[in-house]
Amino acid sequence: xxxxxxxxxxxxxxxxxxxxxxxxxxxxxxxxxxxxxxxxxxxxxxxxxxxxxxxxxxxxxxxxxxxxxxxxxxxxxxxxxxxxxxxxxxxxxxxxxxxxxxxxxxxxxxxxxxxxxxxxxxxxxxxxxxxxxxxxxxxxxxxxxxxxxxxx
Amino acid sequence: xxxxxxxxxxxxxxxxxxxxxxxxxxxxxxxxxxxxxxxxxxxxxxxxxxxxxxxxxxxxxxxxxxxxxxxxxxxxxxxxxxxxxxxxxxxxxxxxxxxxxxxxxxxxxxxxxxxxxxxxxxxxxxxxxxxxxxxxxxxxxxxxxxxxxxxxxxxxxxxxxxxxxxxxxxxxxxxxxxxxxxxxxxxxxxxxxxxxxxxxxxxxxxxxxxxxxxxxxxxxxxxxxxxxxxxxxxxxxxxxxxxxxxxxxxxxxxxxxxxxxxxxxxxxxxxxxxxxxxxxxxxxxxxxxxxxxxxxxxxxxxxxxxxxxxxxxxxxxxxxxxxxxxxxxxxxxxxxxxxxxxxxxxxxxxxxxxxxxxxxxxxxxxxxxxxxxxxxxxxxxxxxxxxxxxxxxxxxxxxxxxxxxxxxxxxxxxxxxxxxxxxxxxxxxxxxxxxxxxxxxxxxxxxxxxxxxxxxxxxxxxxxxxxxxxxxxxxxxxxxxxxxxxxxxxxxxxxxxxxxxxxxxxxxxxxxxxxxxxxxxxxxxxxxxxxxxxxxxxxxxxxxxxxxxxxxxxxxxxxxxxxxxxxxxxxxxxxxxxxxxxxxxxxxxxxxxxxxxxxxxxxxxxxxxxxxxxxxxxxxxxxxxxxxxxxxxxxxxxxxxxxxxxxxxxxxx
Numbered sequence: 001x002x003x004x005x006x007x008x009x010x011x012x013x014x015x016x017x018x019x020x021x022x023x024x025x026x027x028x029x030x031x032x033x034x035x036x037x038x039x040x041x042x043x044x045x046x047x048x049x050x051x052x053x054x055x056x057x058x059x060x061x062x063x064x065x066x067x068x069x070x071x072x073x074x075x076x077x078x079x080x081x082x083x084x085x086x087x088x089x090x091x092x093x094x095x096x097x098x099x100x101x102x103x104x105x106x107x108x109x110x111x112x113x114x115x116x117x118x119x120x121x122x123x124x125x126x127x128x129x130x131x132x133x134x135x136x137x138x139x140x141x142x143x144x145x146x147x148x149x150x151x152x
Numbered sequence: 153x154x155x156x157x158x159x160x161x162x163x164x165x166x167x168x169x170x171x172x173x174x175x176x177x178x179x180x181x182x183x184x185x186x187x188x189x190x191x192x193x194x195x196x197x198x199x200x201x202x203x204x205x206x207x208x209x210x211x212x213x214x215x216x217x218x219x220x221x222x223x224x225x226x227x228x229x230x231x232x233x234x235x236x237x238x239x240x241x242x243x244x245x246x247x248x249x250x251x252x253x254x255x256x257x258x259x260x261x262x263x264x265x266x267x268x269x270x271x272x273x274x275x276x277x278x279x280x281x282x283x284x285x286x287x288x289x290x291x292x293x294x295x296x297x298x299x300x301x302x303x304x305x306x307x308x309x310x311x312x313x314x315x316x317x318x319x320x321x322x323x324x325x326x327x328x329x330x331x332x333x334x335x336x337x338x339x340x341x342x343x344x345x346x347x348x349x350x351x352x353x354x355x356x357x358x359x360x361x362x363x364x365x366x367x368x369x370x371x372x373x374x375x376x377x378x379x380x381x382x383x384x385x386x387x388x389x390x391x392x393x394x395x396x397x398x399x400x401x402x403x404x405x406x407x408x409x410x411x412x413x414x415x416x417x418x419x420x421x422x423x424x425x426x427x428x429x430x431x432x433x434x435x436x437x438x439x440x441x442x443x444x445x446x447x448x449x450x451x452x453x454x455x456x457x458x459x460x461x462x463x464x465x466x467x468x469x470x471x472x473x474x475x476x477x478x479x480x481x482x483x484x485x486x487x488x489x490x491x492x493x494x495x496x497x498x499x500x501x502x503x504x505x506x507x508x509x510x511x512x513x514x515x516x517x518x519x520x521x522x523x524x525x526x527x528x529x530x531x532x533x534x535x536x537x538x539x540x541x542x543x544x545x546x547x548x549x550x551x552x553x554x555x556x557x558x559x560x561x562x563x564x565x566x567x568x569x570x571x572x573x574x575x576x577x578x579x580x581x582x583x584x585x586x587x588x589x590x591x592x593x594x595x596x597x598x599x600x601x602x603x604x605x606x607x608x609x610x611x612x613x614x615x616x617x618x619x620x621x622x623x624x625x626x627x628x629x630x631x632x633x634x635x636x637x638x639x640x641x642x643x644x645x646x647x648x649x650x651x652x653x654x655x656x657x658x659x660x661x662x663x664x665x666x667x668x669x670x671x672x673x674x675x676x677x678x679x680x681x682x683x684x685x686x687x688x689x690x691x692x693x694x695x696x697x698x699x700x701x702x703x704x705x706x707x708x709x710x711x712x713x714x715x716x717x718x719x720x721x722x723x724x725x726x727x728x729x730x731x732x733x734x735x736x737x738x739x740x741x742x743x744x745x746x747x748x749x750x751x752x753x754x755x756x757x758x759x760x761x762x763x764x765x766x767x768x769x770x771x772x773x774x775x776x777x778x779x780x781x782x783x784x785x786x787x788x789x790x791x792x793x794x795x796x797x798x799x800x801x802x803x804x805x
Binding site: 010011014015018066068071098099100101103104106 | 507546729738758762764
């Protein structure tokens with residue numbers, strides 16, 4: 001067996017070990033982040049299952065309520081941007097159990113929520129993470145910046 | 153200015169097309185006179201592009217808001233340095249900057265090779281001109297930075313620049329990054345020219361190695377400055393988030409670094425020619441691809457912006473054609489690239505370097521797959537993104553292997569290592585590494601993750617190998633009567649590649665040590681009233697007051713907190729929350745108390761209506777070592793690159 005084959009064999013072994021390690025850890029789904037629009041989310045049958053999801057929507061005007069005592073922020077998201085006019089469409093109440101909202105989080109902001117739905121009488125989306133996007137025209141690197149607030 | 157700039161771009165395009173014809177003719181017919189013609193067209197195109205970018209700078213400086221690009225990216229109220237730096241704040245301007253850098257490199261390359269590599273320069277010019285033509289076409293037909301607004305839509309002031317980009321680091325970071333990314337065009341052009349002309353001897357790759365080191369240094373600086381900017385501006389307590397934009401700059405760095413290692417095998421043993429050519433091709437393709445990635449927005453579709461289908465298809469087509477043409481040339485010449493040498497033993501430096509290359513490529517595969525996963529998964533059905541966890545999980549172990557090889561590679565013998573030489577080189581460092589591991593386990597116990605244990609003990613191992621090398625070399629020179637300092641400088645001059653390389657490795661080890669510190673990071677979100685305190689281990693922060701922020705371009709609040717460690721007052725920290733009026737964009741400016749041991753990093757999350765304030769506090773151990781390591785890294789690279797004048801005048805002739 002030539003030495004080149006030996007090195008290649010060793011490297012392949014290492015690669016296989018890593019791939020196995022990665023797959024074993026990724027199977028839990030922790031690293032996969034799905035996102036869907038609010039309308040898609042509400043139409044999906046998995047809504048009630050409490051499975052962690054990412055949902056995309058827009059913050060309804062005047063809906064942000066920062067409850068300092070309870071250390072949470074409550075707001076409503078809707079499927080279409082409020083400044084676009086027209087019917088707001090379906091909406092969803094969100095409870096974010098943190099006061100750490102991103103800089104760009106405000107009325108009308110485009111957001112991606114990470115969390116799951118709480119069923120029962122008071123249906124609400126329990127968000128673990130809120131990512132906000134700047135609705136303006138900035139191109140390029142500003143986008144990376146827009147996520148800054150909640151990356152961890 | 154708009155007319156002048158636009159005219160220059162169009163002239164440059166015409167000349168570049170004519171020059172490309174001359175260059176191809178020069179290459180095919182091996183004509184020295186036509187080579188000169190091609191080189192002159194490179195220079196003329198460069199002059200026109202210089203005038204074009206200068207006129208855009210003037211337009212930004214004077215506030216020529218007739219030009220829609222100027223109006224969209226600057227405003228009168230911005231400070232002059234930022235108004236000028238706004239030139240690369242958007243797509244069209246940054247493409248013009250790309251082109252300008254390419255021209256500057258090409259002109260420098262033509263100048264530096266006026267006496268050497270003559271038979272290659274025709275094809276080199278052809279490759280460079282072809283690349284220029286692409287950017288000129290893009291700037292003429294797809295995204296024109298000089299496009300003017302109709303008079304009725306012209307306003308007296310511009311829209312301003314994203315305030316997050318109005319930061320000193322952001323003025324130089326893109327320049328560094330572009331100096332890095334664009335610079336790989338030159339080694340690419342040489343490699344391509346060598347393939348096209350069939351002159352695959354040894355001269356081209358020596359030229360290429362030197363032209364690779366320079367952009368590689370700037371790319372490294374650019375990547376680190378990007379991290380520094382994120383840390384100081386984005387306000388999330390970190391410096392690297394595996395964001396597609398960051399990955400785009402990191403990806404070409406990987407094959408370039410692999411190349412700088414494997415080219416040594418080619419130098420010493422005349423092996424791996426095909427592999428080295430592949431790495432150069434891959435590096436430049438990834439530079440183009442990274443620019444495409446950040447400028448087209450194909451990945452960040454949650455935040456899709458300015459995505460024009462024509463730009464996407466044109467740019468992607470260009471990347472594919474470039475890579476495809478290079479690969480075709482490589483395949484056509486593969487017969488002449490075969491090396492007579494074979495790998496003799498697995499226990500050899502060749503094998504170590506080869507493995508190092510594999511690991512770099514493996515990291516590249518991980519990053520590439522993760523970055524483009526949204527695109528791949530959308531093609532297969534559901535659009536899915538991979539988070540930072542994916543990247544950390546896979547790149548962590550690979551980085552450990554790399555760290556181990558950093559210690560082993562430079563010390564193990566060429567061809568075949570004997571047991572005695574292995575003992576001589578590795579017993580001491582291995583003991584240092586093992587001892588570090590024991591101390592870490594005893595001292596830190598539960599806090600220690602396997603990854604941190606591996607990284608820090610391997611880091612100690614590598615540092616010990618470097619110290620041992622320096623110690624042995626300096627001691628042997630001191631025996632011959634040199635002082636220690638003299639000996640050090642002699643080493644840096646006489647074997648700059650080797651002893652400079654060790655310093656580069658030391659810098660990389662420090663960066664990795666600092667990054668590993670993040671496993672000990674602590675964070676806390678707390679809502680406090682004035683007078684109350686936030687406790688975090690032996691550190692406490694007393695919230696004093698919050699005041700309105702008086703500034704011209706933004707409003708907001710600044711909070712003041714007194715920082716104590718073990719009841720020892722250390723500093724008053726003043727994190728800010730800003731709102732930029734014109735741009736209607738908020739920004740959190742963190743306050744950082746930085747020491748060698750750790751950073752205390754405070755963000756003012758919100759001033760609440762009840763008078764309290766919400767703060768996010770991070771304790772980031774060892775973070776400073778990343779920047780220190782970066783500086784060491786740069787110093788080492790400069791040692792390697794430093795042009796020492798020939799020692800005896802006789803050698804000059």
